[in-house]
Amino acid sequence: QVQLVESGGGLVQAGGSLRLSCAASGRTFSRYSMGWFRQAPGMAREFVAAISWSGGSTYFADSVKGRFTISRDNAKNLVDLEMNSLKPEDTAVYYCAAAPRVVGWTPDEYDYWGQGTQVTVSS
Numbered sequence: 001q002v003q004l005v006e007s008g009g010g011l012v013q014a015g016g017s018l019r020l021s022c023a024a025s026g027r028t029f030s031r032y033s034m035g036w037f038r039q040a041p042g043m044a045r046e047f048v049a050a051i052s053w054s055g056g057s058t059y060f061a062d063s064v065k066g067r068f069t070i071s072r073d074n075a076k077n078l079v080d081l082e083m084n085s086l087k088p089e090d091t092a093v094y095y096c097a098a099a100p101r102v103v104g105w106t107p108d109e110y111d112y113w114g115q116g117t118q119v120t121v122s123s
Helices: none
Strands: 003-007 010-013 018-025 033-039 046-051 058-060 068-073 078-083 092-099 117-122
Touching (some): 033 068, 046 078
Antiparallel strands (some): 003 018
16 A cells, blocks of 8 residues: 655746655555656646656656656655646646556556645746
């Protein structure tokens, strides 16, 4: 079992930056690939970024590539999403998720989810 809690969301102007953090409980955190997804009102949940269990491989949606970075600290059970050059279309609830297998690109591949944190980017 893994419990996830996101933090760091908020309101930011376009072009600004935010850093989201996901704190995980459980001694097996390092066995999980971790992902970030987002969901805007009326839209499906979409993949944003993911990182392998070791942190050696990272993956990004085309819409955020070059602007977002993902990192993890297995000693502290943390995974972060650094978001730069934010755009109004990045506005959504952001979710952290854990997959006990290889990195996944769809929500169905993740077994555990946080409660989400709101990110709002004003124009």
